[in-house]
Amino acid sequence: MTASADPARPRTGAAVAALSLGTLLNPLNSSMIAVALVPLQHDFGVGVTAVTWVITSFYLASAAGQPLMGRLGDRFGPRRLFLFGMVVVALACALTPFAGSFAAVCAGRVALAIGTATAFPSAIAMLRPLAASSKVGTPRLLGRIQIANTSGAAIGPVLGGALITFLGWQSIFWVNVPLAALAFVGAWLFAPKDAERARTPLRQTLAESDIPGILLFVATLTSLLIFLLDLEPQPLWWLLPVFVAAGALFVWRELRTPHPFLDLRLLAANRRLMLVYLSFAIFNVVYYSAFFGLPQFLQTHGGYSAGVAGLLMFPLAAVTIVITPLAARAIESIGLRPTLVTGAIALVVGAGLLAVAAFTTAPWAVLLLTAALGIPYCVVSIGMNQALYSSARPEDAGVAAGIFQTSRYVGAIVATTVLGLLFSGGTTSGNWLAAVGVATALAVVHLALLVFVRPRSRGAAEGAAA
Structure with a gap:
C-alpha cells in the first residue's frame, strides 16, 4: 500500500x-x-x-x-x-x-x-x-x-x-x-x-430525458390504479380506455425514441433479463403484501398500537441484518442459482405461515412470522441483484439497474392495490386469509419462474458486477 x-x-x-x-x-x-x-x-x-x-x-x-x-x-x-x-x-x-x-x-x-x-x-x-x-x-x-x-x-x-x-x-x-x-x-x-462537463442546452437535456415517456408511464399506472381502487360504489369505466390508450402510446413512444425511459428493446433482446425483472416484481408483490398488510391487520384486528406493531416487526430487521452477509457468502460458496431457489422456497413457506395471524395475533406468533419473512427477503434481494448483473450486458448495466429499481416499485404498487381492494370491506380474518392466499400463490409462481432464470457461472457474474 x-x-x-x-x-x-x-x-x-x-x-x-x-x-x-x-x-x-x-x-x-x-x-x-x-x-x-x-x-x-x-x-x-x-x-x-x-x-x-x-x-x-x-x-x-x-x-x-x-x-x-x-x-x-x-x-x-x-x-x-x-x-x-x-x-x-x-x-x-x-x-x-x-x-x-x-x-x-x-x-x-x-x-x-x-x-x-x-x-x-x-x-x-x-x-x-x-x-x-x-x-x-x-x-x-x-x-x-x-x-x-x-x-x-x-x-x-x-x-x-x-x-x-x-x-x-x-x-x-x-x-x-x-x-x-x-x-x-x-x-x-x-x-x-464531479468531473467537468460540457454545457448542454436545457432543451437537449429534456429531450434526452424522455419526459413524454415518463408522463405516459405514470398516466398508464395511475389510470389503472384509480379504476381498481374506486370499484365501489360505481366503477369509473371511462378509465379503462384511458389506460389502454396511455399504455399503447407509452409502448409506441419507447420503441421509437432514441433515449427511452424504459428500454423495451433491451428487454425484447434479453429474455433472461426480462425474467429477472418479472420474478423480482412478483417477489416484491409478495413481500410488500405482508410488509404493508401485517401492520394494518395487527392494529385494526389485533388491537395493537402503532408502536407495538412496529416492535413486532423487529425480527424482520434483526434476521435481515444477520442473514444478509451469510446470503452473500452462500452465493460465493454454493452459487447463485441454489441460493435463489432456497430463498424462493423460504418465500413460499413464509407467505403461507402468514395465515397463522388470522387465528392468533399473540406476540409470540407474530414474532415468529416476521422472523420467517426476513429470511427470504434478504436472500432473494441479494440474489436477484446478482442475477441482474449476470444477465445484463456490461454496456447495458446502467439502464438495466434503473429498470430493476422500477420493477421493485411496480411490485410494491401492485401489493398496495391488492391490499386496498381486499381490505376495502374491513380488515377481517377472512380478508387477511384472502391476502395471504394471493401472496402464497404468487410466491409459488416466483419459485417456478426461477427455474427459467439461468445466470452465468459465479465467476462470470462477479466479473460482470466488477
Missing part, C-alpha cells in the same frame, strides 16, 4: 457512509409508512382504500424518478445531484407535517420520493472514483450500500412505530431532516468532486 493511499481510506469510508445514509432514505421511508396508515386514516378521515395512495404516490414517483435521476446525474454530475436531492428531502420533510389535508401529505411523499430517488444512481456513479482512489474493490463498496438499503427497509417499521407512538405520524417526516443533513455534509466534504 502506498503512502498516498493511506489517507484516502478514511475519506473513502466517510464518503461511502454518507452515500449509504442517503440511499437508505428511500427504503426507510417506504417502510416506515407501513405503521402510519391507521393513524393517517384517523387524523384525516379517509378509508382503507384511499390511505393506500400515501404509499402508491411515493412508489409512482420513485419508479419514474430513479431512471430519470440516473440520466440527470450523468449530465450534471452525481455529486451535485446527490446534494440537490438531500436538500429536497430536508425541505419536503420539514414542511409536510404541517399539511392540512391528506392530499398535501401525498404531495409531500411525492417530493420525498423525488429527493431520495437521486441518491442511489448518484452513489453508484461515485463508487468507481472512490474505488480507484482507495484501492478498495467496487463490489465491496457496492455491498456496503446494498446492506444499508436492505437494513433500512427492514428497520423502518420499528423506527416508525416508536416515533409515531411518542411524537405522532408527523415525526416520520421530521426524522429525515437530520439524516438528510448528515448525508449532505458527508457528501459535500468527502465524496469525489
